[in-house]
Amino acid sequence: MDERTREYLRGRFGDHYRRSSITPPPAANEREWGFIPWTEGPGETMVRHRSLLDLGNVEDFLARKKPRHIYFSAGRYDDPSASTMSDKGWRNSDLVFDLDADHLPSVVLGEDTYGEMLAKCKDALMRLLDFLDDDFGFEDTTVVFSGGRGYHVHVRDERIRGLEREARREIVDYVRGIGLEFDELVEVETVAGTAGRSSPAEKRTLPTDGGWGARAHRHILSQFDEWLAMDEADAIEALQRYDRIGEGKATAALNAARTNYEGLEAGNIDVHSAVYQIAQVLAQEVVAADNAPIDEPVTTDTNRLIRLPGSLHGGSGLEVQRLDRDELADFDPLSDAIPETFRGHEIAVEVTEGGLVELDTADHGGDSFTVEAGNQTVPEHVGVFLMARGRARKAQE
Template identity: 35%
Template sequence: MNAATNEYLKQKFSDYYQKAIIDTPTALEQREWGFIFFDQSAEVRMKRHVAFSTRDEVENYIKSMIPRHVYYSTAYYALPSAGTMQDKIWSGADLIFDLDADHIVRGSYDEMLERVKEETLKIIDMLTHELGFSQKDINLVFSGGRGYHLHIKNLEVRGWTSAERREIVDYVCGTGLDPEIMLRERKSMEIKGWPARYRNSIIEYLQALRKSERDEAIKKISSIKGIGKDSADDFLKSSGGLINRLKKPEKKIIINRVLRAIVTQEESGFAEILKEKAALTDEPVTTDIKRLIRMPGSLHGGSGFRVLNISIKELESFDPLIDAVFFGENPIKINAAFGLTMPILGNKYSVEKGINSVPEALGVFLCARGIAEYAGGGKK
């Protein structure tokens, strides 16, 4: 980013913060704050160990310093401004789930946003229908970048250690599932949660085998270590009956040598089907009890979009490329590093490599992403 682009973005962020409503977190005086500035030196990337006592102090600091990124701690400290983590005296932390499209799928920015929304809906369903949380327990935040943050601030989870948080991450991610437990017979006719997802994944796997050419199906099964062609052929012949038993939770599933190899060995391809049923959250964020998280109401320095609190009911209709955009349609000139097409503010724009006149909202985004440099105001 050249000096002109840096100064342009800093001015636009200043314009925003003079008008913005700052959403300070609960227990404000117990939070550590961190900031990355437009004029940050290479030696000191983030200024942290900052604490505030009131909302006015936060607002005045942000308006005067114009940070590029604003973070506060998910943890609660007795002395949040202390210079070392030990001296802060940790007293608990919110439970956080971070869903970032960059960890889930590659593609255009708008495609990534759509995909990460699916994962966010999936994890909310797990938390509320399987893990005992209510929607009222969950604060949902669009990160301003490529995903969503879920904050759970219940007193019951605040004191959880990293190990306890790891257990809930393992659940939503489907880590370490035991085939014997997943496939045991159930007294209830209704099967839910991971046992249901596990059975459905096997059914999906078997149905794909049965739809393929017989020789190809046998070749795929026999390519798994320890499975010969005769065993693969016999298994394929019995797969229809296995599918029917899997659909009936009260039926005992015998895990023979071939089925065990399919569900446990990576080369079978079963793990990829099962992974699609998991909620692909960023695991280190949830297990970290001293994490910094983006502040709702701030601007994301890598996009220029707002970090927004949204309700769970709003999520399906929420469009970050409209609802999280602050800057408007006044034209500016940019020098793009390469050509691209992108939707924003309800319109789709094509940008060519070199000088382009684009709406300010798109220009800020491309400059913040490092895709373009600011080249002045007005039309081309």
């Protein structure tokens, strides 16, 4: 990034901060703070091991220093400004989750556009929140758009803040479905023998009221609903695509599901051995479809630095936004995260990497458009985005 571009962005970030209201995280004075200034050269230099006492008022600091990025720690310490982690005196940490579109299995880098990547990341966010709300029952959660490629979720329930790395790793494994075994989801009940059998039998069911068992049950029931609605010959053919399911087992599974549908709906996957075998296979699909592909090191790291909501992301010029739950469905980061400071103006830039721009712009009806390489006059928020991402330089007006 050349000097003119860097100084322009630094100045406009400062303009944004002078007109913004920033709410620090709880216990802000117990946290480590760090920031990345607009330094010369291609690299970035992190300044960390700062306390709120060092920074002063956060809003004043941002308006004065105009940093490219600013972070605070998930951890709370006795001495947050100590120069080594061992000297800080760790007390406890928020539980932080990071969803990064670049790391999602469903994202195809080089094919998916930025907007498509963010949409897939939002889908993953909703699955993560389902785990945090329904499976764990966390109450103090904060959802944040990262300003870049995804979302952060901060959990500050007092009962989990003292968890150390290994305990946090177990939470990671759960939401990602790592090591999930089908037999561990199944509830086994001993029941009286049926006619002609004097010995007790075992009834195997999947729970329908929550957790991975309920997720597996929903998927299994949905798949059988689809097969039962098909022409039988087509359904039998579809079932035979599964390993070790021949025509006989496929036919038996369909007949058992049809005649014992209420039992299957109630979670009884033992209505026939073929149904149980197919259920085992279908359960493996659930992990791939319903897991939350979080960035594991972020959650397990009790000392992690995370972006400050209300700040600007130096790689996009978009705002790191704290989001209310009722806003999530309609939230569009490519429009809603554009700072008001950068709206309503046009600037001259030299585009060095042309191509698609998906930011909302009134000049293009809110639709994506293509910018050509060379000198261009564009809406300021588009220019800031392109410059922050290294796709343009500031041109002389």
